[in-house]
Amino acid sequence: MSRRQLPSEIRKIEVLNRKTGKKVTRYELRMDAGVNQNTGQRQQVKRRYATDREARKALGEIAGGSTDGTFVGRSALTVERACAEFLAGSHSIEPTTRAAYEHALQPLRDRHGDMPVQALSKSDLDRLVNDLVVGTSPGHRRKWVANSINPMLNLISRVLADLVAQGKLTRDGAALVKRLKRSDKELQTFSEADVRKLLKHVENNRLGHAWHLAFSGMRRGEISGLLWSDVDLEDGTVTIRHNRVSVGGQVHNKDPKTETSARTLPLTPALKSALRRAENTQKVERMKLGPDYGPGEHVVVDEAGRPYHPDTLSDFWRELCVAAKVKRIRLH
Structure with missing residues (x-):
């Protein structure tokens, strides 16, 4: 049985694998993805995939996103810059609130500051939470509890949701991270x-x-x-x-x-x-x-x-x- 013909946006190519020095097959996707919401200019997508199945799936997702205006092109925006821009845009908050925001975002900025924000995954955040709970996150050896971690996750979610609203991110991964159960710690009082x-x-x-x-x-x-x-x-x-x-x-x-x-x-x-x-x-x-x-x-x-x-x-x-x-x- 002959293979299905590739869509006009996808072509099969041979490229050199830099690690092995051998040629490998890749499927290159090139297509128009509509108008970029941030620049107002039309955006062209060029991506390569290991299989034609992956390329076809990406074609469908990008085509659908460009039609309904939800497609987000790749961006070099880092986690650090995203956090900094969020804080800079929080104009009316009190100094105490700003200090609390900076403290809550610091573990994320320390660990993933250089990462493109589009690459930040739920798994990245889950690992960050786990390390903070046990006190093994670099620069944050004190164990964090639910009363600190849940506000951190809520704030990260606000940063990411703001980027989604601006058309710079497709989804808010922090919203998927389960919040910790608060312990019923007895309030300390004097006798x-x-x-x-x-x-x-x-x-x-x-x-x-x-x-x-x-x-x-x-x-x-x-x-x-x-x-x-x-x-x-x-x-x-x-x-x-x-x-x-x-x-x-x-x-x-x-x-x-x-x-x-x-x-x-x-x-x-x-x-x-x-x-x-x-x-x-x-x-x-x-x-x-x-x-x-x-x-x-x-x-x-x-x-x-x-x-x-x-x-x-x-x-x-x-x-x-x-x-x-x-x-x-x-x-x-």
Whole structure:
């Protein structure tokens, strides 16, 4: 039985195999693939395949894609450049969000940055996830958990989906990667005895009011950003309006983390007493330094009236936990 005649777009050729030095048969596909969505120019496809079956399959796929406008020509766009362009195009995000995006994309950029993004496969991403889970990914020896890996995959998916929308990629491979099951890890909290130890330890601590604020449920950024104008000692309330955060070591002032984070809290007798002591202490410090004293607008400041860096508060907190001999729980 004679073989089927090749379509006019496919021709059988002999080429030299560079590894063996011998001639091998290849099937070369040449065809018009319609207008390139990015350049507006017509695009010509020239590809070679080992079998005529592969060439015929590619012919059908390219012809169908060029008809319905879904065909994507080969591109030299790398994973690194795709990530960089995505971040550059994220104009309205907060500095903290941008830092989180950069951190989440770093393992992908480190491993596959030089790879053409069109060559990035589901298998590549599966291997990356597996290595991050066990802590064997170069440059990322700390084991990643579901709470870190799933947002990473979601962000990679956004990068790839954006390229699909631009007509630079045919599909979002990250959408096919299974997300990890989140563990029901019990939230770490202090026991009543630990709280007593800590409060007793800060009775005469200059920053005792900061730790009372932490026990009232305020986050680190909220404590760092709290202003005296937000405190009403007469009515016994404190209003959360500011969030002072650290991004790459730099301090950024922003709104509370969520809409519900902006809130007014009642002052307990112990917290009100701690704030009054802090207010009196800062008045004395202001008198000592005179014009050299800082703005003094923040509730938690150093002896010169300057607000502490949020990371410094975390350092003080760790030292306090060690001194009080209680377990170290991160100051959120």
